[in-house]
Amino acid sequence: MLSEWCSHNAYPCRVHEPKTTTTAGELPPTDPAKTRQTEPRPGTAAWWLARESEPARQRRRRALTLDAVLDAAMTLLDTRGAAALTMRNIADALGCTQASLYRHVRNREELVTLLIDRAIGPASSTPPDDLDWAEKAAWSARRFREHLLRHPGVASLLRGTERLGPNSLAGVQYSLELLIGAGLSPRLASAAASSLATFVIGSVHLNLGLDMSDPEEIRHRRLLYRSRDTATFPLLVQHADTLAEVSSDDEFEVGLHALLTGFRSLITNGPAELPTDGR
Amino acid sequence: MLSEWCSHNAYPCRVHEPKTTTTAGELPPTDPAKTRQTEPRPGTAAWWLARESEPARQRRRRALTLDAVLDAAMTLLDTRGAAALTMRNIADALGCTQASLYRHVRNREELVTLLIDRAIGPASSTPPDDLDWAEKAAWSARRFREHLLRHPGVASLLRGTERLGPNSLAGVQYSLELLIGAGLSPRLASAAASSLATFVIGSVHLNLGLDMSDPEEIRHRRLLYRSRDTATFPLLVQHADTLAEVSSDDEFEVGLHALLTGFRSLITNGPAELPTDGR
DNA sequence: AGCATAAGCTAACGGCGTTCGCATAACAGA
DNA sequence: TCTGTTATGCGAACGCCGTTAGCTTATGCT
Structure with missing residues (x-):
């Protein structure tokens, strides 16, 4: 199970910045939102970019890598659920202290952001070649949903974050391929792709703690x-x-079918019917 | 702003059950999932039902009602966000202690469940009469989304819970009216309605902390x-x-349009194209 | 009037994310 | 090989969280 989660590139440990100790008499930063413009929020485009541009320093010592932390977090998430994904539990699983984790991750939010992208990796797989674009899209959407249902912890963390990590981007690239290939404009294809992703994620998300077939x-x-x-x-x-007796599977299939039918009609009829396309 | 949130019926305070103190030598409950079958989980159908059948005892003393608690929670959620929705903050806003809140609510999850249904109330409003069913559905969906966008805290709590409260049910009833009236079977109408709701909620949910137009x-x-x-x-x-430059508005409009187009084709062509409808 | 009890309060528990200061091991350059 | 620098671990603590136990007090009923 562990090997399902692919690891990406290793990053240097976080430096322990002295927090710019405000010397006595000096004013504290007036607008924290402005002065903290360095270190953007995890998950934003700026954050992913900054992360990549950091020089990959060599690591030292007994090698508690970021990848090891994420691996431990991933198995914890899978085996004991999202509620058990605490810094303490991760540290325990690794045999280190909580404080050590903060050498590799700025905070829990950052850890979760990295975890989500890693967890989404194995969800995307290419459909059989002999399907038309809509069937391929449906196939991928179902695979994505099944992956999330198999890993409910992952699904419960998918929230409020743009999906800009390398694994997420692979999914976006593939969807665009499909939809642009089918005849949509890049702009419409992008909107359609993300609305499809939204639907898949949403339908899993909203039925999380529930067994509607019980x-x-x-x-x-x-x-x-x-x-x-x-x-x-x-x-x-x-x-x-x-x-x-309507199950969440029914809901998903009907919605999926409707979305794809709508995309198809958007291709044949053109985007003329979209309300107030200009903005 | 406070008066926007309609209150429903008042409930008696929670009784302080002595927790069935296991007398010495007696075995503790072996399977908690079975023995706790009383007191079902908040949000489930069983929970809503049990809640209604409780006799409405008269309240006493200085009247800290459940409605007052929910009101305070609602304004807190709106003004300071979901992260500030703690039992301590609610108690502070009411001028009471945290422990007092537990006289009116079993736990935080229950409070949130009640809060969500209450918060969804003002989201549903009837569209103008001169629209066809699809336009009405689009109108309602947009209103719902705008309501959630205006109250991001509410949106961030919408998760993992069936929407079975009185206010949510009103929305379901209305959607069914629309879709059954348009020609869908009750079963398909139900699936379609919830997939539409899923899409609206999901699209707000996934763009929560984000300003994609920034x-x-x-x-x-x-x-x-x-x-x-x-x-x-x-x-x-x-x-x-x-x-x-694709915004979340674009995503929403394209997805909404596609869903409704799909529903329309489901009406004219019949459900024959749905994969493996029987289960 | 008296009683049962609903409904408040005080105080505490364990768990959470996070930070500070310190110890130490690995490397860099001499 | 020695030495200084720095990356990387750890112990201990902070403040906040949800929740509970046990008490006190006011209320409405008989």
């Missing part, structure tokens, strides 16, 4: 729908049995 | 795309400028 849960849902007020929720009461 | 961020993205390896990421490099 018969007990279905029973409770049916009971809930049935017992609503008929006047205000007529359809819920009327179709309680049907609604209670 | 020129500085766009510049960095362009730089990032441009500096990729041309051999592995040809399209990213080639269309760097275009890609960097």
